[in-house]
Amino acid sequence: MKLIIVESPAKAKALRGFLGREFRAVASMGHIRDLPPKKLGVDVAHQFTPTYHYRRGGKKVAEQIKETAAKASAVYLATDPDREGEAIAWHVLQAIRPVLKGKDVYRITFHEITPEAVKAALKHPSKIDMDLVNAQQARRILDRLVGYQVSPVLWKAVQGRGLSAGRVQTVALRLVVERDRTIENYEPDEYWTLEVELSKIDDERHFRARLVEIDGEEANLKSEAEVERILDALEDADYRVCRIRQEERTRWPYPPYTTSTLQRDAANRLHWNASKTMRVAQQLYEGVTLPGEGAVGLITYMRTDSTDVAESAQQEARDVIDRYWGQAYLPQKPPHYRTKSKVAQEAHEAIRPTSAQRTPRDMREHLSSDQAQLYELIWRRFIASQMKPACYRVTLVDVACAKADADLPYLFRASGKELVFPGFTRVYPVKDRPHRKEDGAAGQDLPPLSEREPLEDHGLFPEQHFTKPPSHFTESSLIKELEKRGIGRPSTYAGIIRTLLKRSYVERKRRKSLEATGLGFVVCDFLVEQFPELFAVGFTAGMEDDLDRIARGDRDWVDVLDEFYEPFEEALGKAETTAEAKPARKKEKKPRPKPKPTGEQCPECGGAVVVRRGKYGRFRGCANFPKCRWTAPVVVGACPKCGGDLVERKGKRGVFWGCSGYPECKYRQSPSDAQPSD
Numbered sequence: 001m002k003l004i005i006v007e008s009p010a011k012a013k014a015l016r017g018f019l020g021r022e023f024r025a026v027a028s029m030g031h032i033r034d035l036p037p038k039k040l041g042v043d044v045a046h047q048f049t050p051t052y053h054y055r056r057g058g059k060k061v062a063e064q065i066k067e068t069a070a071k072a073s074a075v076y077l078a079t080d081p082d083r084e085g086e087a088i089a090w091h092v093l094q095a096i097r098p099v100l101k102g103k104d105v106y107r108i109t110f111h112e113i114t115p116e117a118v119k120a121a122l123k124h125p126s127k128i129d130m131d132l133v134n135a136q137q138a139r140r141i142l143d144r145l146v147g148y149q150v151s152p153v154l155w156k157a158v159q160g161r162g163l164s165a166g167r168v169q170t171v172a173l174r175l176v177v178e179r180d181r182t183i184e185n186y187e188p189d190e191y192w193t194l195e196v197e198l199s200k201i202d203d204e205r206h207f208r209a210r211l212v213e214i215d216g217e218e219a220n221l222k223s224e225a226e227v228e229r230i231l232d233a234l235e236d237a238d239y240r241v242c243r244i245r246q247e248e249r250t251r252w253p254y255p256p257y258t259t260s261t262l263q264r265d266a267a268n269r270l271h272w273n274a275s276k277t278m279r280v281a282q283q284l285y286e287g288v289t290l291p292g293e294g295a296v297g298l299i300t301y302m303r304t305d306s307t308d309v310a311e312s313a314q315q316e317a318r319d320v321i322d323r324y325w326g327q328a329y330l331p332q333k334p335p336h337y338r339t340k341s342k343v344a345q346e347a348h349e350a351i352r353p354t355s356a357q358r359t360p361r362d363m364r365e366h367l368s369s370d371q372a373q374l375y376e377l378i379w380r381r382f383i384a385s386q387m388k389p390a391c392y393r394v395t396l397v398d399v400a401c402a403k404a405d406a407d408l409p410y411l412f413r414a415s416g417k418e419l420v421f422p423g424f425t426r427v428y429p430v431k432d433r434p435h436r437k438e439d440g441a442a443g444q445d446l447p448p449l450s451e452r453e454p455l456e457d458h459g460l461f462p463e464q465h466f467t468k469p470p471s472h473f474t475e476s477s478l479i480k481e482l483e484k485r486g487i488g489r490p491s492t493y494a495g496i497i498r499t500l501l502k503r504s505y506v507e508r509k510r511r512k513s514l515e516a517t518g519l520g521f522v523v524c525d526f527l528v529e530q531f532p533e534l535f536a537v538g539f540t541a542g543m544e545d546d547l548d549r550i551a552r553g554d555r556d557w558v559d560v561l562d563e564f565y566e567p568f569e570e571a572l573g574k575a576e577t578t579a580e581a582k583p584a585r586k587k588e589k590k591p592r593p594k595p596k597p598t599g600e601q602c603p604e605c606g607g608a609v610v611v612r613r614g615k616y617g618r619f620r621g622c623a624n625f626p627k628c629r630w631t632a633p634v635v636v637g638a639c640p641k642c643g644g645d646l647v648e649r650k651g652k653r654g655v656f657w658g659c660s661g662y663p664e665c666k667y668r669q670s671p672s673d674a675q676p677s678d
Helices: 009-018 058-070 083-099 115-123 130-157 169-184 224-234 259-270 274-286 311-324 360-366 369-385 475-485 493-502 518-530 537-552 557-581
Strands: 002-006 023-027 074-077 104-107 190-200 206-214 238-251 288-290 294-296 390-403 406-421 454-466 506-508 514-516 596-601 608-614 617-622 635-638 645-651 654-659
Touching (some): 009 115, 058 083, 083 104, 130 518, 130 557, 169 475, 224 454, 259 475, 274 493, 493 506, 514 518
Antiparallel strands (some): 596 608, 635 645
């Protein structure tokens, strides 16, 4: 009998389903050993030697594995193909080593739980990669040193023993806090757009063109006075088509999922948090029982930052595309995607179905609702990644204006977009990208036009705008930012966000934004002030690079920890002195955002009108409050049903736009329907 050791019972069950009687599969239930829960467990003075203890239930599991291993002729350690999996295999090996004398011990890895992948791994066994184990140990020890030594300092400085500091967690909190402060302190800049409504002579079809150039330079209108001068100059002007251009624009398919892009897309399309996404993905990876096949994994390993795809999987995807959509959707050669992540590490594949032949429709009856939704998302993204791009024909119409046969220096532009070939969007629908500024008034159904054709003027429409601050982070955008800056790794993103929420450093707001709490501001400010280098974004990203070098065998893990600890110990001593000298900081309320001017005058006292935020959302009020208590709703446009003011309101389901003529006019809409997200 040969023994295969994996992490989970579901994975063990899947292996038992297609390996013969000569094999037996058992589960370690994840890590069986770890640093002690209530002590530091790291001997800093002796090369950071860790002291490992059995986790709860770990000793019992180890004894059971020992008993089975004693009867086996060979042992295969088949934990996940990453640093964490390598460390689990090493810990299991240390625990059962006394019964392995004279037995062959192998390390095998596979990226999908299928008979072909597992049998191929068994034919090419290897040994435990100690570089990967040491990289995991170094990360674990780093996090323990920071967490167990900085957190007590935090307890003294800020009221509340339930607080914690984390090497990566605190940097993620810093990103959220800095974004929130940017939004709070943002000063909007005024700008204007000017559009003209036009049509062919005696034609009912109207279209708009936007002012894009003045004297050959980009139109950059900053004030109403500037716009008024242009309106005066354009009075009784004639308009004509001066140039028509058509260009084809290509929209290339997205690469197959990595961990971060899966988490982001599941947040945007399924409205799931990162933890739920990874939990359901784990279930799909470990597999389900299918008629005629037994237990089989449905997707490849879901903790990866690679976009590579096996040639056999690409060929299978091409067969599926040819069968359902035809040769027209197949590129000449299978596409290859370059991994964009700065922090890509082990040579994994992208997340994809283990067999493209298993369509979402075929799998639906064998999966739970959540599993079916995520499987369909992964299947569609992978199939789309192997298809031709979408092609659009964009028509750009430049409109010149003249007065008394003399050309004016103003150029207007209108554009329309027509889908020529849907390509990958047949399988993986995507939202239209924001219109380019140089396209003018975009996204219209333009009538057939010819150069030098005169146009009929139906009015000029100036509009005032104010620049907007960046959006608050969501789980999706925070993960994207962490990945872009090289902070954390695929397996850590969900845990980082979960900890920030659990500690009440951030909270979810409407529209699923993540915003720092008063406590989050206080904790972040203290930690960044006392440990400016440790919690710097660049330092944290550099430490991730060092961990990668350890994993590749390019650096010694003790040297990396030694370089880190000397300045850390010095900063820790200063922080302890500061915390003892200063009274504990209390949890503070998050500061309110500054009122934003609208440019209007108060109808009661003549003061400036500003936009404030209250219990029931945004409203307009007099800047002279409390002397003047005039208020009014925020007007966002004209009601398309009755022409009245469309105002911002707040109801049980959040913010919406409704007609000010309610209840006579009951028109309402969601802000997201009118303002696509960035």
